[in-house]
Amino acid sequence: MKTINRDSLIQTVRNMVIQAATILNPLVIQKLKDAEKQETSSLAKNVLKSICDNAAIAKNDNIPMCQDTGVAVFFLHIGNELFFPYSLYEAIQEGTRQGYLDGYLRKSVVAHPLERINTKDNTPAIIHTELAMGDTLDICFAAKGAGSExxxxxxxxxxxxxxxxxxxxxxxxxxxxGGKPCPPIIVGIGIGGNFEKCAYLAKTALMRPLDDEAANPIDRRLENELLEAINALGIGPMAFGGKTTCLQVKVNSYPCHIASLPVAVNIQCHAARETHVILKGEDL
Ligand code: SF4
Incomplete structure (x- = not known):
């Protein structure tokens, strides 16, 4: 069996949280720059340029690219050769806590949805786990702002x-x-499964690399056709009109009941705060 040192896991999670808030994925920036070239409206061009300028300032000055630094969402793929002599969930929560405190990121979580008292450290994070083969812990992190969610x-x-x-x-x-999720957006779509599975499919679709394509040919065709149809709506950057409402559509599908067709749409704003790290287990 192998393990991952608790302190280094906490440090890794802390750094992932801060990095996601301050450094926009280069693939997203490239898409925004490509869109700016294709826009004919000067307003749309200006908005896209401002988003890119904002991302550059955030990176250079190590400050959040948006005031809403989101709810922390983790997707863990846990290798079956790993053993954790501590609570993995608690370590992820501690890394989240340190990241939001040390990075001076906005604390946006309330302890009860009706009582609405802020937890003051942005915990608890939402943690999804899947089992995998091998001796690695694959960690995907997303900071999901409320505007798009x-x-x-x-x-x-x-x-x-x-x-x-x-x-x-x-x-x-x-x-x-419309303009509420701060377009241009990325759209994750889940088709199939059941009620909760299709929401998970939609969310994990957003975690796929921006430049990949769905493996299934039907999903792949839908990604292309829906991207075109969404951009034909004319909502445009920050809803000021234009050709760029959506940067990418991602579709994940799963088998379902003969009587069902569940569909979930999870929207990600242009501030796509995501980080991905793979930790390799060490001898116990
Ligand atoms: S939708 Fe995204 S860009 Fe807009 S305020 Fe929320 S986190 Fe920020």
């Missing part, structure tokens, strides 16, 4: 609704969202 939706279609029903629901979701 609040615009996400889920529906249980009937099989008869088919592909048209899926597309109509996605486009309706984006139209209803």
């Amino acid at each position: 609040n615009m996400s939706r889920l529906t249980m279609l009937t099989p008869a609704d088919g592909e048209k029903g899926v597309k109509d629901f996605v486009l309706e979701t984006i139209r209803l969202a």
Whole structure:
């Protein structure tokens, strides 16, 4: 068996949190710059340029790119050769706590959704775990701001609704969202599974590299067709109009019941704060 030192795990998580808040993924920046070249409206061009300038300032000055530094969400793939002589969940929470405190990031979590008392350190993080083969701990982190998360939706279609029903629901979701998720956005779509599985599919779709394509040919075709359809809505950067409402669509699908067609749409704003680290286990 192998293990991962608790202190170095906490340090890694702390650094991932701070890095995500301050350094925008270069693939997102490239997409924003490409979009700026393609826009014909000067307002849309200016908005995209301002977003890129803001990202550069955040990186150079080590400050958050947005005031909403989000809820911390982790996706762990835990190798079956690893043993943790401590609470893995508690260590992730501690790294989150240190990251939000040391990075002077906004604390946006309330302890009870109705009582609404701030926990003051942005914990608890939301932690998803999956088992994997091997001796590594794969950690994906996302800081999800409320502006885009609040615009996400889920529906249980009937099989008869088919592909048209899926597309109509996605486009309706984006139209209803308008400028609230700070477009240009990235759209994660889950199709299939059941109620909770399709929400997870949509969220994990957002965690895929921005430049990859779905492995399934139907999902891949939907990604391309929906990207085009969303951008044809004309919402544009920060909803000032233009060709760039969406930078990328990601579709994940899963088998489902013969009587079901669940669909979830998870929206990510242009401030796509994500980091990914793989830690290798060491001898116990
Ligand atoms: S939607 Fe994104 S960019 Fe807009 S305020 Fe929220 S975190 Fe910031």
